[in-house]
Amino acid sequence: MNSDYEKGIKILKEMTDNEGMEGIEHVKSIFPDFEDKIVAFGYGQIYSRPNLDLKMREVVTLTTLITQGAFEQLNFHMKAALKVGLTREEILEIILQCAAYAGFPKACSALAIAGDIFKNSEI
């Protein structure tokens, strides 16, 4: 039994929905070992650690994604952020603070994604 993998799946289910889990499945279909690292290392060994709760971890994740311009992952993690308890207002504040620290262009791109998610989300 790979307990890190199982811990990772458990955390993932707290953080994402069916659509998110299908994204993970898609990774698995291309390269199973990569999916194993995402789940067992990323979620099982990192997200599951103490000292930062999932809400705080999503503050870290949203900030690093915006800063590096990794917009393709923002949809997944903005929804996850809402699911683990960040409010829309908090997400918008993170984006605004990133404007000052990583520049307005990246913040603008992130804001457009947030706008789409908020329009279609019930949370």
Added chain:
Amino acid sequence: MNSDYEKGIKILKEMTDNEGMEGIEHVKSIFPDFEDKIVAFGYGQIYSRPNLDLKMREVVTLTTLITQGAFEQLNFHMKAALKVGLTREEILEIILQCAAYAGFPKACSALAIAGDIFKNSEI
């Protein structure tokens, strides 16, 4: 009266110490308008906003600095993070999570800076 500037100075004094304020003064000696933007815009208009407290804002700041490799600003903000209430354990967790999201090299450089600060800090 430039109230944004005054608000910024007030926030800065909550976040940093004399050494930090001298860094701001040094910026002013090179380009006063730049210092004005840092204080009035950065601290007066962004850090002073509601919805994220200073502790949460330093989570954002540390994460974006590590992600973009802005290590020269990490000394100031790791100390500020400790001052506004982040624990050493939380700072180390942020660094570890950044390893997964922004790569181990940047996290290693950040960790070395944290090590130096923790050795010389009383908090």
Added chain:
Amino acid sequence: MNSDYEKGIKILKEMTDNEGMEGIEHVKSIFPDFEDKIVAFGYGQIYSRPNLDLKMREVVTLTTLITQGAFEQLNFHMKAALKVGLTREEILEIILQCAAYAGFPKACSALAIAGDIFKNSEI
């Protein structure tokens, strides 16, 4: 009266067209405070400053956008660059110089965007 905001709107109207102003309106519909910062800080406090004219400022803007791979903002600013007086030849030169400084991949992506704009623009 927020004179920075008004100054920003005035500068924006010199730089962009109706489509560009609608982009700003879209930002406002998602997060009004963010739009305020773009207009009052970005355009009202930065673009409106002396020492660099709008043409020179667009050289800075195009270069930083290409360097950081912020291609979503290039459409707006390539059009703005043409409107404030940069020629097509100058824009192409900026892209080529960025190839040497920021790598050919980012320059190639920027060039494709320039090609589309030039084909559809009358300037």
Added chain:
Amino acid sequence: MNSDYEKGIKILKEMTDNEGMEGIEHVKSIFPDFEDKIVAFGYGQIYSRPNLDLKMREVVTLTTLITQGAFEQLNFHMKAALKVGLTREEILEIILQCAAYAGFPKACSALAIAGDIFKNSEI
């Protein structure tokens, strides 16, 4: 006779297919001097050098593209990598190693592109 340009075209034909050559032609239609630099400098003066064979050079290229998030160029170079002899397994390993060094988000985006190429490629 511009021998660097001719050397570049020769190398390009070893590395890419008709679709790839059309991409180069498209660049030429926008800015001929830029295409000249890509072919004569990039391929004629860099790729044609000794000490690293084309396979090893594509390891460098894929890694730098993933690290800088230059995903628009990945389609061309993943196909080129397969053509000059990298296996699918090697490409996937490069992506996984980039996850550790440049962060999982960029590796995930690269993996999705690899998945599409592998599905449609005969190599």
Added chain:
Amino acid sequence: MNSDYEKGIKILKEMTDNEGMEGIEHVKSIFPDFEDKIVAFGYGQIYSRPNLDLKMREVVTLTTLITQGAFEQLNFHMKAALKVGLTREEILEIILQCAAYAGFPKACSALAIAGDIFKNSEI
């Protein structure tokens, strides 16, 4: 027994020297869990995988470090690259190819580090 950690230490000893191992020890003294991830995940789970040998893996590592400007890690990995069999000529070629792909500035900084290492190294 944490076999990933042990595998990692074994690989590390193939790749680096006493000075390199002391760097790892220094990380451990600041944050033991971080050192565990470097050794068990980075070296035990990634570097130890099949499909790319250590020489090829160092091509990936040098390229990603140069591209992201992670110069603090270049000393360790340029020495490791020499130790696992890359020649000086190959390392210089990687740097030159990165000039075209990630820009001359980063390549120049990397070249200065290579120059220092080559002057002081017997390999």
Added chain:
Amino acid sequence: MNSDYEKGIKILKEMTDNEGMEGIEHVKSIFPDFEDKIVAFGYGQIYSRPNLDLKMREVVTLTTLITQGAFEQLNFHMKAALKVGLTREEILEIILQCAAYAGFPKACSALAIAGDIFKNSEI
């Protein structure tokens, strides 16, 4: 006769001083082919082109260096910028505009370098 190389040396002499030329010589001592590319390609084929004068080219260069955090090259190019006719006020404006576009941290690091150069420069 390599006329691109000669053109590059000629341009370099317009842009830099003895100290700058020694930096180029240092590159040559490590990897002569790299120095050839810097001089013949970078200066001979790019800087020497029409459509942007040297002053405008240094606006591009300073902006891309600040945006990518290539601070090691800023000393050379801030001095070159002054030599080809940019004023201190224009350089400071570029830095401030980069704060909005690439984030305050990179602009702060650039400003500290400008401060040192201005203190020690007669221009």
